[in-house]
Amino acid sequence: MDQASIDRAYARLSRHYDLLFERVFDGGRRRIFRALPDRPAARVLEVGVGTGLSLPLYPKTTRVVGIDYSGDMLRCASERIHLDRLPNVSLLRMDATNLVFPDGTFDAVIAAYVISATPHPERVIAEMWRVCRSGGRILFLNHFLSENTLLARVERGINRWTKPWGFRTDLELAGLLQQTGLRPDRIERVNLFGMWRLVVCTKRKAGSLTPATGSPPGT
Numbered sequence: 283m284d285q286a287s288i289d290r291a292y293a294r295l296s297r298h299y300d301l302l303f304e305r306v307f308d309g310g311r312r313r314i315f316r317a318l319p320d321r322p323a324a325r326v327l328e329v330g331v332g333t334g335l336s337l338p339l340y341p342k343t344t345r346v347v348g349i350d351y352s353g354d355m356l357r358c359a360s361e362r363i364h365l366d367r368l369p370n371v372s373l374l375r376m377d378a379t380n381l382v383f384p385d386g387t388f389d390a391v392i393a394a395y396v397i398s399a400t401p402h403p404e405r406v407i408a409e410m411w412r413v414c415r416s417g418g419r420i421l422f423l424n425h426f427l428s429e430n431t432l433l434a435r436v437e438r439g440i441n442r443w444t445k446p447w448g449f450r451t452d453l454e455l456a457g458l459l460q461q462t463g464l465r466p467d468r469i470e471r472v473n474l475f476g477m478w479r480l481v482v483c484t485k486r487k488a489g490s491l492t493p494a495t496g497s498p499p500g501t
């Protein structure tokens with residue numbers, strides 16, 4: 283998957299995205315909010331905000347910045363902000379592998395169903411880590427390859443059909459954690475049959491996230 287083909291896929295999907303993916307993935311989105319710091323007026327970055335399905339779920343005291351690569355998905359999110367009157371949310375078109383924010387800008391950084399919809403998940407995670415403040419939360423919610431051999435074979439098999447729709451089904455969580463050096467506080471199984479996972483991490487020390495060739499910076 284390259285970014286241009288992902289962009290084309292979400293340009294096609296944007297108008298039908300809510301119909302296809304709102305209800306089925308809603309449980310996972312709601313679980314994110316239980317893992318967020320409840321300090322009022324926390325600054326949150328939502329990476330790959332898409333059509334903004336999670337935006338109405340944020341407390342109105344939370345200042346939310348939503349970024350996405352797809353202008354078409356952002357247009358839908360912008361309509362939602364207008365219709366739902368969400369003055370606490372702002373949107374920016376941006377590549378999650380190259381965020382413009384200074385280090386430690388946000389109290390929490392969230393990516394819902396994005397990690398397997400981007401060609402460089404490890405770079406997205408490194409950037410999420412960088413812009414999160416020390417002591418802040420990094421959360422990503424995603425489908426990962428099953429540990430069940432039979433199911434994993436099916437997921438690998440359907441990958442070629444899901445990729446043109448902008449996401450892959452063969453991403454391995456263990457490999458990604460090793461590649462990034464990220465050490466989660468906990469991993470919760472969510473959505474249908476627990477096949478999606480919410481990965482909850484706390485950034486305990488400042489510094490950048492480095493691949494696990496050396497030791498990770500105190501997660």
Ligand SMILES: C[S@@+](CC[C@H](N)C(=O)[O-])C[C@H]1O[C@@H](n2cnc3c(N)ncnc32)[C@H](O)[C@@H]1O
Binds near residue numbers: 331351
């Ligand atoms: C499956 S959608 C998830 C949307 C939303 N988070 C949700 O919960 O429904 C994946 C989103 O990630 C975005 N995306 C993919 N690669 C990206 C990148 N490099 N930078 C920013 N957004 C990206 C896509 O444009 C798309 O809107």
